[in-house]
Amino acid sequence: xxxxxxxxxxxxxxxxxxxxxxxxxxxxxxxxxxxxxxxxxxxxxxxxxxxxxxxxxxxxxxxxxxxxxxxxxxxxxxxxxxxxxxxxxxxxxxxxxxxxxxxxxxxxxxxxxxxxxxxxxxxxxxxxxxxxxxxxxxxxxxxxxxxxxxxxxxxxxxxxxxxxxxxxxxxxxxxxxxxxxxxxxxxxxxxxxxxxxxxxxxxxxxxxxxxxxxxxxxxxxxxxxxxxxxxxxxxxxxxxxxxxxxxxxxxxxxxxxxxxxxxxx
Amino acid sequence: xxxxxxxxxxxxxxxxxxxxxxxxxxxxxxxxxxxxxxxxxxxxxxxxxxxxxxxxxxxxxxxxxxxxxxxxxxxxxxxxxxxxxxxxxxxxxxxxxxxxxxxxxxxxxxxxxxxxxxxxxxxxxxxxxxxxxxxxxxxxxxxxxxxxxxxxxxxxxxxxxxxxxxxxxxxxxxxxxxxxxxxxxxxxxxxxxxxxxxxxxxxxxxxxxxxxxxxxxxxxxxxxxxxxxxxxxxxxxxxxxxxxxxxx
Numbered sequence: 400x401x402x403x404x405x406x407x408x409x410x411x412x413x414x415x416x417x418x419x420x421x422x423x424x425x426x427x428x429x430x431x432x433x434x435x436x437x438x439x440x441x442x443x444x445x446x447x448x449x450x451x452x453x454x455x456x457x458x459x460x461x462x463x464x465x466x467x468x469x470x471x472x473x474x475x476x477x478x479x480x481x482x483x484x485x486x487x488x489x490x491x492x493x494x495x496x497x498x499x500x501x502x503x504x505x506x507x508x509x510x511x512x513x514x515x516x517x518x519x520x521x522x523x524x525x526x527x528x529x530x531x532x533x534x535x536x537x538x539x540x541x542x543x544x545x546x547x548x549x550x551x552x553x554x555x556x557x558x559x560x561x562x563x564x565x566x567x568x569x570x571x572x573x574x575x576x577x578x579x580x581x582x583x584x585x586x587x588x589x590x591x592x593x594x595x596x597x598x599x600x601x602x603x604x605x606x607x608x609x610x611x612x613x614x615x616x617x618x619x620x621x622x623x624x625x626x627x628x629x630x631x632x633x634x635x636x637x638x639x640x641x642x643x644x645x646x647x648x649x650x651x652x653x654x655x656x657x658x659x660x661x662x663x664x
Numbered sequence: 665x666x667x668x669x670x671x672x673x674x675x676x677x678x679x680x681x682x683x684x685x686x687x688x689x690x691x692x693x694x695x696x697x698x699x700x701x702x703x704x705x706x707x708x709x710x711x712x713x714x715x716x717x718x719x720x721x722x723x724x725x726x727x728x729x730x731x732x733x734x735x736x737x738x739x740x741x742x743x744x745x746x747x748x749x750x751x752x753x754x755x756x757x758x759x760x761x762x763x764x765x766x767x768x769x770x771x772x773x774x775x776x777x778x779x780x781x782x783x784x785x786x787x788x789x790x791x792x793x794x795x796x797x798x799x800x801x802x803x804x805x806x807x808x809x810x811x812x813x814x815x816x817x818x819x820x821x822x823x824x825x826x827x828x829x830x831x832x833x834x835x836x837x838x839x840x841x842x843x844x845x846x847x848x849x850x851x852x853x854x855x856x857x858x859x860x861x862x863x864x865x866x867x868x869x870x871x872x873x874x875x876x877x878x879x880x881x882x883x884x885x886x887x888x889x890x891x892x893x894x895x896x897x898x899x900x901x902x903x904x905x906x907x908x909x910x911x912x
Contacts, residue, residue: 566743573719573737574757574808584756588747 453635458642461635475647478609478620481537482651485544485605490598492545493552498582500553501560518554522547523611535616544608548601555600559593560586595659602651606644621647666732668812668844669695669718674727676713687713689869691727695812700838700845702855702878704908705865711848714870715814718846733844736810738818738834742801744789750800751776751785757808768807775803779833795826802834806841813838813845819854831858831888852908856880856900857888864907874907876900 435455441447442454449457465471500507526543533542563586571581613622621644628636676688687710695701705711716722717729719737744753754772758764776782779799789797798818805813818834819827835858838845849855855862856878864873880886880894891897 564743566739566741567745569721570737570739570743571756571760572721573735574760576760580760584760585745588745591747 449634450632451634453638457635458638461639462642465639471643474620474624475643477537477617478613478622478644479647479651481540481544481609481612481620482602482605484537484541485608486548486598486601488541489545489548489605490552490594490601493549493597494556494594496549496553497556497560500557501582501586502578507557514550514554517550522550523607526608526611526615530612530616539616540609540612540620543612544605547608548604551604552597552601555597556590556594559590563589591662595655595662599652599655602655603648606648610644666730667694668697668732669846670728670730672728672730674717674724674729676710676717676722677725686869688717688724689871691870691872693863693872693875695844695846696861698842698844699861700835700847700859702859702862703846703848703865704850704852704855704862704904705870706867706908707850709865709868710870711850711865712816715816715846715848718814731812733811734808735812735814736805736808737814738802738805738816740817741821742789742797744797744800744804746789749786749788750781750792753789753800754804754807757804761808763808771809772803772807775806779803793826794822795830798822798826798830799833802837806837811843813843815845815847815849817849817851818847820849820851828889835888852901852904853892853897854888856897856904857891862904864904876903876907 438447438452439455442449442452462471465474500510523543525546529542529546530539533539567585567589568581571585576584609620610622610625613620614626617623621640625637625640625644628634628640671694672692674688674691675686678685678687691714693701703711703714713722715737717724718731719735745756748756751772754776755764755769758768773782776785779802781796781800781803784792784796789800792800798821802818815834819831822830831854847855847859859878862876862878864876865871866873878900880891880896880900882890882894884890
């Protein structure tokens with residue numbers, strides 16, 4: 400950085416920081432190992448009922464089996480596809496509607512009470528009706544996923560859009576900007592970060608929608624594995640489903656973080 | 665003969681559900697060719713309303729406004745867009761008016777070099793100091809080559825030192841480019857140091873209270889800095905101070 404020699408104190412400081420970081424990681428890994436190990440041990444000793452809680456080795460064996468016969472990837476693929484469809488359609492449609500509301504104050508005011516009611520309503524309550532309307536299978540499940548994220552997206556995006564600095568709008572108007580130019584040159588670029596945050600929230604909501612949908616109707620997908628395992632009292636299947644679900648959600652979240660970093664650069 | 669800007673009996677009211685608020689009451693004044701006109705008034709008297717009228721963001725309730733030429737608006741804050749670099753911030757006006765071409769870009773390059781921003785062309789706003797940001801905002805306004813500049817307390821967000829420097833720059837630019845300008849401010853010294861004529865407004869509803877010609881004897885070329893050293897400066901200050909009547 401500069402020509403000054405690095406002081407011993409500074410090196411110590413760096414060392415101390417790294418030591419602490421290592422310590423935290425060691426603790427995190429050990430906690431996980433201790434948890435899994437004692438679970439396995441208690442299961443083998445018959446202290447806990449494997450019928451109710453299964454055991455790590457049984458879950459692992461099942462996972463390998465599902466990977467080997469390829470059905471795991473089919474289930475993951477279907478759920479992933481439904482989730483991606485759900486959150487991307489929900490986000491894009493929500494933002495388009497938010498733009499319309501931003502464009503016309505009258506429409507926004509007319510629709511306001513309806514959005515408030517819809518937002519307060521737990522959307523999963525609509526799932527059975529949506530399945531009837533949109534049909535069982537992927538279509539119905541995606542519609543449930545969309546319904547869960549759509550209203551909150553509209554309300555959040557609209558709120559972000561109308562809170563863009565009025566003076567900046569005035570600045571663009573002083574150059575004679577049209578409403579469309581204000582939208583594309585100010586409102587949307589000013590809210591890129593906020594839109595990414597909406598996407599992050601919607602991924603979580605879409606997973607909820609997809610799992611609920613799969614609980615209700617489907618013959619495949621992670622939600623189906625979980626609900627099927629529950630029905631036939633195969634707790635190792637349920638646990639595996641939850642584990643795979645957690646990994647998928649995490650990977651998707653990390654992917655968005657990566658995209659966010661690319662955009663910032 | 666036509667003036668760059670002429671207001672005749674202009675009134676403006678704002679309406680809410682509770683009341684009707686008269687902000688400008690029968691306002692008439694002219695901006696002469698090549699002139700910098702100052703508008704001074706107590707805060708909340710409707711100065712911004714005048715600028716909004718002049719830039720056609722709102723229309724008057726009654727009266728006539730004649731404007732001959734293109735208006736360039738310079739704001740209190742720089743309003744640079746953080747996600748655009750300096751050059752893209754400057755061209756936004758041209759972009760909106762679909763007037764980006766080789767010629768206009770060369771013009772901008774010249775302005776950037778002239779005002780010491782050339783090396784910061786590809787920097788982002790947050791990397792620049794307040795004074796530099798305000799100069800970028802000025803170049804953004806000038807890039808669309810307006811004939812008349814509206815300055816809405818353009819220095820009030822800067823610290824004192826930068827403020828003197830930037831007002832000096834702005835003054836030179838207006839004179840060099842031979843433009844007219846209306847400076848709205850509540851800072852008496854700033855007004856005296858920059859304008860040829862000052863209009864004093866009353867409390868709301870704003871009426872023209874008095875108009876003062878500012879004639880300063882300055883050695884060499886006049887600039888806001890040298891103007892502050894003129895012997896008449898103090899007298900004008902006292903006159904305008906009394907007129908503004910802050911104790912009312």
